[in-house]
Amino acid sequence: MDDKPTYEELEKRVKELESEVDPKSEHIKVSGINIEWDTNQGTCAFENLPVAMMWIDTTLAGLMSGVQAMVGTERFSLALQSEGRNSVEDDWQVISKFSDFGDGFKAIANIAAVAGWGDWNLVSMDQDSKKCRFRVKNSWEGRYQRSLGVCWKSGMLAGKLAGYCSKYFGTNCWARQTAFIAKGDSYDEFIIEPSDRSIEMEIENLLVSDEATRADMAVALQKLREEVEDRKRAEKALGASEEKYRLLFENANDAIFIAQDGFIKFPNPQALKMTRYTEEGLSKIPFVNLIHPQDRDFVLERHKKRLAGEDLPMTYSFRIINKSGEELWVQINAAVITWEDRPATINFLRDITEQMHLEQHLQQSQKMESIGTLAGGIAHDFNNILGIIIGNAELALNNIPRENKAQSNLEEIRTASLRARDVVKQLLSFARKTDLEKKPIIIAPIIKETLKLLRSSVPTSIDIRQNISKDIDTIMADPTQIHQIILNLCTNAVHAMPDGGIIEVALKNMELDEAMAARYADLKPGLYVNLIVNDTGHGIPEEEMDRIFDPYFTTKEVGKGTGMGLAFVHGIVKSHEGWLSVESEPGKGTIFSIFFPAVEKEAVIETETAEEVPTGNERILFVDDMESMVFIGQNRLEKLGYRVETRMNPVEALELFRADPHRFDLVITDMAMPRMTGDRLVKEMLKIRPDLPTILCTGFSEKIDEIKAKEIGICEYIEKPLTMIDLAKAVRKVLDENK
Numbered sequence: 001m002d003d004k005p006t007y008e009e010l011e012k013r014v015k016e017l018e019s020e021v022d023p024k025s026e027h028i029k030v031s032g033i034n035i036e037w038d039t040n041q042g043t044c045a046f047e048n049l050p051v052a053m054m055w056i057d058t059t060l061a062g063l064m065s066g067v068q069a070m071v072g073t074e075r076f077s078l079a080l081q082s083e084g085r086n087s088v089e090d091d092w093q094v095i096s097k098f099s100d101f102g103d104g105f106k107a108i109a110n111i112a113a114v115a116g117w118g119d120w121n122l123v124s125m126d127q128d129s130k131k132c133r134f135r136v137k138n139s140w141e142g143r144y145q146r147s148l149g150v151c152w153k154s155g156m157l158a159g160k161l162a163g164y165c166s167k168y169f170g171t172n173c174w175a176r177q178t179a180f181i182a183k184g185d186s187y188d189e190f191i192i193e194p195s196d197r198s199i200e201m202e203i204e205n206l207l208v209s210d211e212a213t214r215a216d217m218a219v220a221l222q223k224l225r226e227e228v229e230d231r232k233r234a235e236k237a238l239g240a241s242e243e244k245y246r247l248l249f250e251n252a253n254d255a256i257f258i259a260q261d262g263f264i265k266f267p268n269p270q271a272l273k274m275t276r277y278t279e280e281g282l283s284k285i286p287f288v289n290l291i292h293p294q295d296r297d298f299v300l301e302r303h304k305k306r307l308a309g310e311d312l313p314m315t316y317s318f319r320i321i322n323k324s325g326e327e328l329w330v331q332i333n334a335a336v337i338t339w340e341d342r343p344a345t346i347n348f349l350r351d352i353t354e355q356m357h358l359e360q361h362l363q364q365s366q367k368m369e370s371i372g373t374l375a376g377g378i379a380h381d382f383n384n385i386l387g388i389i390i391g392n393a394e395l396a397l398n399n400i401p402r403e404n405k406a407q408s409n410l411e412e413i414r415t416a417s418l419r420a421r422d423v424v425k426q427l428l429s430f431a432r433k434t435d436l437e438k439k440p441i442i443i444a445p446i447i448k449e450t451l452k453l454l455r456s457s458v459p460t461s462i463d464i465r466q467n468i469s470k471d472i473d474t475i476m477a478d479p480t481q482i483h484q485i486i487l488n489l490c491t492n493a494v495h496a497m498p499d500g501g502i503i504e505v506a507l508k509n510m511e512l513d514e515a516m517a518a519r520y521a522d523l524k525p526g527l528y529v530n531l532i533v534n535d536t537g538h539g540i541p542e543e544e545m546d547r548i549f550d551p552y553f554t555t556k557e558v559g560k561g562t563g564m565g566l567a568f569v570h571g572i573v574k575s576h577e578g579w580l581s582v583e584s585e586p587g588k589g590t591i592f593s594i595f596f597p598a599v600e601k602e603a604v605i606e607t608e609t610a611e612e613v614p615t616g617n618e619r620i621l622f623v624d625d626m627e628s629m630v631f632i633g634q635n636r637l638e639k640l641g642y643r644v645e646t647r648m649n650p651v652e653a654l655e656l657f658r659a660d661p662h663r664f665d666l667v668i669t670d671m672a673m674p675r676m677t678g679d680r681l682v683k684e685m686l687k688i689r690p691d692l693p694t695i696l697c698t699g700f701s702e703k704i705d706e707i708k709a710k711e712i713g714i715c716e717y718i719e720k721p722l723t724m725i726d727l728a729k730a731v732r733k734v735l736d737e738n739k
Helices: 007-020 058-071 073-086 088-095 101-115 140-148 156-169 199-209 211-251 269-275 279-283 296-307 353-399 406-430 444-455 479-495 542-547 565-575 627-639 650-659 678-688 706-712 724-737
Strands: 027-030 033-038 043-046 119-126 131-137 173-179 188-194 255-260 263-265 315-321 327-339 342-351 439-441 462-468 475-477 501-512 526-535 579-585 589-597 619-623 643-647 666-670 694-698 716-719
Touching (some): 088 101, 101 119, 101 156, 131 156, 255 269, 255 327, 269 279, 296 327, 327 353, 444 479, 444 501, 475 479, 479 501, 479 589, 619 650, 627 643, 650 666, 650 678, 678 706, 716 724
Parallel strands (some): 666 694
Antiparallel strands (some): 033 043, 255 342, 439 475, 526 589
16 A cells, blocks of 8 residues: 655645635534534534534534535545544543443443434454444434435444544554445444554545545535525524514513413513412413402403404403412403414403502592582581571470470480581591591590490491590590591491401500500600500401501492591591501401590580570671571570571662661671672671671581681681570670670
């Protein structure tokens, strides 16, 4: 055999070949993988990619087919065998760790099996002749060649096995393949034995002897490069499109997911955030479990009809309950698609909880506004009616002997009417139509009176107990609002005990030192009056505790509560500079505890029996369009000693006054009258006589209040219904101040 060429000769030949082949064709890139052709060696190297993984990429499989067809089976198989030899160095590090070649080969065979190279077996080894026989089942090379209908007769596997033996025996070995999966055999078989042949010399001889190879390679690689560039452009465009939609999907404010077979698939991050589940956790629960029980039938029916092809609105709203137990309102936009060859829906879910709450609040606000309008509308007429009842009761009480049995009945009528007057005040306060005034009071009598009133409306299955201490301190409060606190807390307690129970109301003085005050937020050390309302009802769930004082929050059925009761209680307590706490345990009841700051002021005790009724003999003009009110007003004033003239028509009253402005010492007029309102009547009279003492009475009016009345020049502004003592004191005050 001829000697191998010298290094200088090979270098010269390489330069000649390089000048004939387009140097740009030496490096190409497909799917991010560098493919390098060595024109000197005629080899194909796959840079930075483990050989075992290379065949997983279908793009490379297609490339291998193209390269094989381009350069011919013999040249391609030599290139593969060369690559197999080049990968031996890393494999040999595994084999050489074992003293026995057979054990080392088993170790690398295990790695090869995992990597997809098939099942390797060392059939025999002859140490003397340095000859080995290998069989490989299910190899990727054999299966790939068979799929293409070709047989390379050699390849990377042959190069690997020959390389192992060359390392082990310390001499150059060559692989001869004797069985072929590509030809239908059940395995590939290789006989490895020493040889003077080398892969380098085989390729060199092929390149030198075959002039067509160089031209074919240059043309084929140029064509391959153009195809690769087209592929790269398409892949780049596809990648950009995928990236755009990925960004939209991952950063969308709406939850996006696929619904198929009752489960959620492919959820975006917002879907996980909304439901509070991980992707794995969400995939394991039926979608129906997320839907509010009251909405499930409706949503499932819609979903089934949509899959069946019925024409339905794209969007609708319902409630879901997430993993944390939160109830959310969502709006869904769904469309039927095919997902993994089966029908499904793609769903866009938007959280509209806040929007729904705002709408509910708006509706409640509109209801409150309607209540306010209604309250203002009925207050005037109702207070006039109460005025007639109270007035006639008082006149009757004055006209019959005290020993008459009717006295007690008339007192009850008068007392009930005064309670009704307070109810109207509460209604107007509730609708924000009036401002209530705080004064130093002892709230124990108010609480007792309220509980007495409640007893008649509370079911007999509920026991109301009182534990009110003596000598309760004074607080600055509005009696009507204290009454409202008791009504709301006890009403809530009644609703919590549909089958009966106990309401206990306790009242006591408490002195908080610094240590005790520190236990209560916003409380300072000092004296307090502690009001406690305790019930044995169903209690409040822990997840609702933070929301019970929110306006419009209610767990009651529609029509059984507005969600405003506790919000009003909280607002009243805060306006009294007090503190409110609640303790509750489901199944064991609820305790509301309120602290009111005590004051060192003498309590205002309202009593009529201790007061002397002031009288007089001045001349008074009494104007009201209601005959009953005129009758009561005239009788009351005359019993007080005054000389009274009356008119039911304000225009006639003005003409009477104009005829003799100094005829009357005082004018008392109603506000709401036909043809001329009371404030206008006073204005006209004051034009005639600026120093005229006047009193304006009203059942209720949004047009005027005490401040506006004073600005007009009205001396006293009083609200109906009036008691005898209210009227007597107001008249005497105005007359005395204007002498």
